[in-house]
Amino acid sequence: KCLLGYTKPFVKCGKKGYVMPGAFRNHAEAIYNLKVRPDDIWVITFPRSGTTWTQEMVWLIENDLDFETAKEKPLYERFPMLELTAQIPELAFQLIKNNFMNLKNFQGLNQATKVSSWKTIEDAPSPRLIKTHLPLSMLPPNLLSTAKVIYVARDPRDVAVSYYYLHKMVGNSFVRTTFQNFWEAFRRDLLPWTPIIEHTNEAWKQRHNENLHFIFYEEMIKDLPKIIHDVSKFLNRDLAEKEVNILADHLSFDNLRKNKTVNNSTSDNGEVQFIRKGEAGGWRTHFDAKMEMEAEEFITSRLRGLDIKYPSIS
Numbered sequence: 001k002c003l004l005g006y007t008k009p010f011v012k013c014g015k016k017g018y019v020m021p022g023a024f025r026n027h028a029e030a031i032y033n034l035k036v037r038p039d040d041i042w043v044i045t046f047p048r049s050g051t052t053w054t055q056e057m058v059w060l061i062e063n064d065l066d067f068e069t070a071k072e073k074p075l076y077e078r079f080p081m082l083e084l085t086a087q088i089p090e091l092a093f094q095l096i097k098n099n100f101m102n103l104k105n106f107q108g109l110n111q112a113t114k115v116s117s118w119k120t121i122e123d124a125p126s127p128r129l130i131k132t133h134l135p136l137s138m139l140p141p142n143l144l145s146t147a148k149v150i151y152v153a154r155d156p157r158d159v160a161v162s163y164y165y166l167h168k169m170v171g172n173s174f175v176r177t178t179f180q181n182f183w184e185a186f187r188r189d190l191l192p193w194t195p196i197i198e199h200t201n202e203a204w205k206q207r208h209n210e211n212l213h214f215i216f217y218e219e220m221i222k223d224l225p226k227i228i229h230d231v232s233k234f235l236n237r238d239l240a241e242k243e244v245n246i247l248a249d250h251l252s253f254d255n256l257r258k259n260k261t262v263n264n265s266t267s268d269n270g271e272v273q274f275i276r277k278g279e280a281g282g283w284r285t286h287f288d289a290k291m292e293m294e295a296e297e298f299i300t301s302r303l304r305g306l307d308i309k310y311p312s313i314s
């Protein structure tokens, strides 16, 4: 259920009040009732948590390290995003109408408006690979008992910084705002897909479910080969050590940044790219002392009563 009249053009959806683009309310029910298939693999994240990185990893593991196709076909076609396919053309139209997005800068969406529709995912041949930023509570209730899910979480402070640059990149109304203002909106749960810690907690609570594999972005930064090994095992596609290393090299920050089928969006002036810095802890250079205290208070209060153990938060 989505409530209208929130911060235009957004609505608040579900029991936890997740912020969604307004057009989402037309599709929330269809998504909730989507037929999940046993061989589906879903990558679920809050935006800017390492989704793209994980998608490329999962696609290659599932496709026997077919680097040729991966270099030819854009990731957004190989691994579609549920919300975009569900909301096109409405979402795209709404975003342009509200001057929220400069489509030119967001090739994924630009392309998707031409080629996909909601049917893309409903009718896609098996096995389907599906990306979504929706929290578990807004997805089909039988998802975890039916398909495999990989959830990636990241330190909310780094997410906030990365999310700020994404908004700058796509050229929406936040483009001229300062990071301070953006952070204010982030911590007040005014931005799409917030609240972030609730989002992560839903998956964290399921981390022992055999169909859910929970990863932290910071762990990927620390030891990518280990994560590749664990994910390939989770997908029942154990890779040999040599293959793990080849894949880790393909997925390195420098290589992925150069990779045009994966890193395919930039800001108008080319300064901000979708794959931007790739650091854990980079938030420190964006938060002044006041914001740092606010962040601490945000994290402490939102984690109260929860047992999520972020590797970067003690």
Ligand code: A3P
Residues within 6 Å of the ligand: 045, 046, 047, 048, 049, 050, 051, 052, 053, 158, 161, 162, 163, 165, 251, 252, 253, 254, 256, 274, 275, 276, 277, 278, 279, 282
């Ligand atoms: P930064 O903006 O902090 O650099 P998503 O795909 O969920 O939108 O996440 C994007 C974030 O993941 C960006 O963070 C991006 O740089 C980072 N990222 C993508 N590929 C990466 C890689 N190979 N190594 C490290 N970080 C990566």
